[in-house]
Amino acid sequence: MEYFLQQLINGLSLGAIYGLIAIGYTMVYGIIGMINFAHGEIYMIGAFVAMITYLAVGALGITWVPLALLLMLAASMMFTSVYGWTVERIAYRPLRSSPRLAPLISAIGMSIFLQNYVQLVQGARSKPLQPILPGNLTLLDGAVSVSYVRLATIVITLLLMYGFTMLISRTALGRAQRACEQDKTMAGLLGVNVDRVISLTFVLGAALAAVAGMMVMLIYGVIDFYIGFLAGVKAFTAAVLGGIGSLPGAMLGGVVIGLIEAFWAGYIGSEWKDVATFTILVLVLIFRPTGLLGRPEIEKV
Amino acid sequence: MLTVSGVHTFYGAIEALKGVDIEIGEGEIVSLIGANGAGKSTLLMTICGNPRARAGRIIFDGEDITHLPTHQLVRRGIAQSPEGRRIFPRMSVLENLQMGAIASPPKGFDRDLEEVFTLFPRLKERINQRAGTMSGGEQQMLAIGRALMSQPRLLLLDEPSLGLAPLVVKQIFQAIKDINRERKMTVFMVEQNAYHALKLAHRGYVMVTGRVTMSGTGAELLSNPEVRAAYLEGGH
Ligand SMILES: Nc1ncnc2c1ncn2[C@@H]1O[C@H](COP(=O)(O)OP(=O)(O)OP(=O)(O)O)[C@@H](O)[C@H]1O
Numbered sequence: 001m002e003y004f005l006q007q008l009i010n011g012l013s014l015g016a017i018y019g020l021i022a023i024g025y026t027m028v029y030g031i032i033g034m035i036n037f038a039h040g041e042i043y044m045i046g047a048f049v050a051m052i053t054y055l056a057v058g059a060l061g062i063t064w065v066p067l068a069l070l071l072m073l074a075a076s077m078m079f080t081s082v083y084g085w086t087v088e089r090i091a092y093r094p095l096r097s098s099p100r101l102a103p104l105i106s107a108i109g110m111s112i113f114l115q116n117y118v119q120l121v122q123g124a125r126s127k128p129l130q131p132i133l134p135g136n137l138t139l140l141d142g143a144v145s146v147s148y149v150r151l152a153t154i155v156i157t158l159l160l161m162y163g164f165t166m167l168i169s170r171t172a173l174g175r176a177q178r179a180c181e182q183d184k185t186m187a188g189l190l191g192v193n194v195d196r197v198i199s200l201t202f203v204l205g206a207a208l209a210a211v212a213g214m215m216v217m218l219i220y221g222v223i224d225f226y227i228g229f230l231a232g233v234k235a236f237t238a239a240v241l242g243g244i245g246s247l248p249g250a251m252l253g254g255v256v257i258g259l260i261e262a263f264w265a266g267y268i269g270s271e272w273k274d275v276a277t278f279t280i281l282v283l284v285l286i287f288r289p290t291g292l293l294g295r296p297e298i299e300k301v
Numbered sequence: 302m303l304t305v306s307g308v309h310t311f312y313g314a315i316e317a318l319k320g321v322d323i324e325i326g327e328g329e330i331v332s333l334i335g336a337n338g339a340g341k342s343t344l345l346m347t348i349c350g351n352p353r354a355r356a357g358r359i360i361f362d363g364e365d366i367t368h369l370p371t372h373q374l375v376r377r378g379i380a381q382s383p384e385g386r387r388i389f390p391r392m393s394v395l396e397n398l399q400m401g402a403i404a405s406p407p408k409g410f411d412r413d414l415e416e417v418f419t420l421f422p423r424l425k426e427r428i429n430q431r432a433g434t435m436s437g438g439e440q441q442m443l444a445i446g447r448a449l450m451s452q453p454r455l456l457l458l459d460e461p462s463l464g465l466a467p468l469v470v471k472q473i474f475q476a477i478k479d480i481n482r483e484r485k486m487t488v489f490m491v492e493q494n495a496y497h498a499l500k501l502a503h504r505g506y507v508m509v510t511g512r513v514t515m516s517g518t519g520a521e522l523l524s525n526p527e528v529r530a531a532y533l534e535g536g537h
């Protein structure tokens with residue numbers, strides 16, 4: 001029972017991270033029908049910016065942890081937003097009316113470029129860090145111990161997802177975003193600046209990925225230029241599993257994959273956990289091709 | 302109010318508009334009729350800059366809007382209910398109407414919404430329904446209502462009667478007449494239903510394969526033998 005709870009928390013925090021990244025994939029897919037292959041790299045950059053900010057904050061003599069964390073969060077969200085915006089401008093917008101293969105290739109190019117760029121300026125070796133948020137919450141007389149970082153990851157993710165869902169479902173901006181997803185020409189006729197909404201979608205996705213990057217850095221205490229690849233693949237899988245284009249789907253997909261990984265690693269061993277993940281994906285897609293929460297097309301248009 | 306002069310529009314190598322001239326005066330209802338593929342929808346969309354005219358000029362209220370970005374036109378006072386309705390199927394009726402007002406100042410919203418509901422009470426009954434699940438006629442009302450939400454001075458309507466039962470067609474045309482008369486809204490309308498369209502309109506144009514071939518008052522065109530033969534025979 002205690003062991004189960006332990007794995008549950010591990011799985012949920014991991015799933016939260018995948019979910020945060022998956023939202024970026026699913027929103028970009030929703031609006032331009034493209035997989036943004038550079039998105040995993042944006043997440044990786046978010047982790048690096050958080051780390052650099054942490055070191056800078058330390059050098060400045062700021063030792064109060066909440067302030068340090070807040071600064072890290074703000075800096076990584078800001079920088080990745082700029083990266084996300086730039087990626088769209090450079091790799092996607094010029095190719096918007098080209099055949100679909102062209103932006104796909106430029107996206108992969110962008111991904112390789114960003115990886116190499118970080119490798120070049122930050123070095124290829126992993127960056128270990130002192131634990132910033134040490135300590136555990138112990139439950140059930142010490143049988144279950146949950147690190148504060150993992151708890152914080154879950155709580156912050158829940159808050160972000162709530163805020164984000166409100167933004168998309170309740171505000172004029174969110175409506176404009178959904179309108180562009182459904183019919184860009186019509187949205188334009190009604191006065192929506194479609195290019196700006198697309199940019200904004202990249203920026204929002206990047207900012208959420210930055211949070212994921214920062215939390216991973218805090219949990220594992222070590223990052224390198226290559227972490228974006230596997231996390232990107234997993235988060236993309238989460239988006240497909242949940243139903244690509246669906247926001248709640250991305251969150252659910254992330255949690256499902258996080259839980260599978262944690263329980264597989266906890267009960268069976270960590271060797272085959274990625275295989276398990278992808279097997280589940282294949283099974284779900286066989287029985288529900290649109291993903292768990294993907295919408296079947298029933299509207300008459 | 303709107304002057305289209307010498308406009309050419311292309312889809313790739315296909316020339317859909319081959320030098321179109323049209324003039325629409327303030328407060329008028331102007332109908333454009335023509336066979337399938339004549340370029341009527343292309344003209345309405347070209348006025349809104351999507352696709353953009355490759356040659357010629359479009360002047361609205363003295364301003365050259367030929368090269369204005371599409372999303373700025375609604376702020377100038379032009380709204381369109383386009384071909385195929387293009388409502389947002391996964392949004393509610395209310396959200397669709399909110400989209401119609403997205404470029405307008407929020408303070409007039411409630412008043413504009415009430416006006417649309419007065420015109421189309423059915424929309425009020427369906428306010429929270431997903432637009433994609435509404436009937437064709439309801440969707441048409443929504444598309445027109447959405448265009449009205451920006452309080453345009455020029456309303457562009459592409460086949461407002463398409464696929465609707467005769468009773469609903471009558472309703473829609475009555476609504477257009479009311480909008481024009483009571484709110485002094487200028488209407489430029491494309492219609493297959495030539496009889497109704499010309500009867501309602503102050504003036505009309507006939508378009509054939511990318512060119513305007515005839516123009517006149519609604520009554521003149523209705524009694525013109527060529528128009529009758531091409532667009533009215535077989536009754537209405
Ligand atoms: N997106 C497009 N790409 C290529 N050709 C197009 C496109 N849209 C329209 N056309 C062509 O341009 C011409 C004019 O089309 P348009 O839709 O303006 O006709 P229309 O007068 O509105 O016809 P209808 O009465 O059938 O609606 C047609 O020959 C059509 O095939």
Ligand SMILES: [Mg+2]
Binds near residue numbers: 341343
């Ligand atoms: Mg047409």
